[in-house]
Amino acid sequence: MNRQKSFLKSEKFFFILFIIMAAVGIFIYLPSCYDKIITYDSSYQYGLTRQSWSEIWRLLPEDYSPPLYTVILKISCMIFGHTLKVMRFTNSIVIFGLVFLALFPIRRGFGAKTGIVAAVCFICSTVNMQLFSEIRPTYLAYFFVTGTAVYAYLAFFGGKRKDYICHAVFSLLAMYTHNIGMIIILGIYVTVLLFSLIQKDKKK
Numbered sequence: 001m002n003r004q005k006s007f008l009k010s011e012k013f014f015f016i017l018f019i020i021m022a023a024v025g026i027f028i029y030l031p032s033c034y035d036k037i038i039t040y041d042s043s044y045q046y047g048l049t050r051q052s053w054s055e056i057w058r059l060l061p062e063d064y065s066p067p068l069y070t071v072i073l074k075i076s077c078m079i080f081g082h083t084l085k086v087m088r089f090t091n092s093i094v095i096f097g098l099v100f101l102a103l104f105p106i107r108r109g110f111g112a113k114t115g116i117v118a119a120v121c122f123i124c125s126t127v128n129m130q131l132f133s134e135i136r137p138t139y140l141a142y143f144f145v146t147g148t149a150v151y152a153y154l155a156f157f158g159g160k161r162k163d164y165i166c167h168a169v170f171s172l173l174a175m176y177t178h179n180i181g182m183i184i185i186l187g188i189y190v191t192v193l194l195f196s197l198i199q200k201d202k203k204k
Contacts, residue, residue: 141178
């Protein structure tokens with residue numbers, strides 16, 4: 001218990017910074033939730049999400065992407081309503097996630113200054129500007145792939161069990177979100193494997 005209190009006290013500044021920066025990031029992209037223009041890909045996801053669960057499960061095997069994004073979007077709409085604004089605002093998960101990666105795992109691996117700069121870069125990223133208003137699995141996969149890469153680095157150079165677990169979890173989430181995620185995750189695993197072979201580290 002004392003250890004947990006000590007951890008929370010030492011991380012208090014970055015938890016507060018995380019909340020502030022994530023809120024700023026969402027505030028920046030919030031107006032795009034009200035756009036009246038919708039792209040072809042987003043219109044497909046919009047139509048799919050408005051279906052019943054039974055119809056979604058029937059259509060998913062015919063879809064071009066794995067099911068995770070559709071499931072998350074449907075649950076969000078069941079809670080807040082089946083509107084385009086709600087579907088777009090669900091993308092706030094990505095902003096929260098990216099800022100968290102920057103201020104915690106990235107900071108742990110590269111230092112506080114790098115973590116803060118990474119958080120600012122994530123918030124100001126042109127990827128977010130282009131994709132926040134899109135309701136496509138590509139955007140969520142972008143977050144999961146980033147998390148996989150970050151934890152792959154930490155696991156490889158730190159060797160902590162929790163980083164291996166996070167790496168595996170982010171890998172699975174990315175692969176169940178988008179086909180491109182599968183390809184990128186394969187690339188990350190191959191890269192780590194090659195470096196392990198070069199170092200002659202059989203355990204890794």
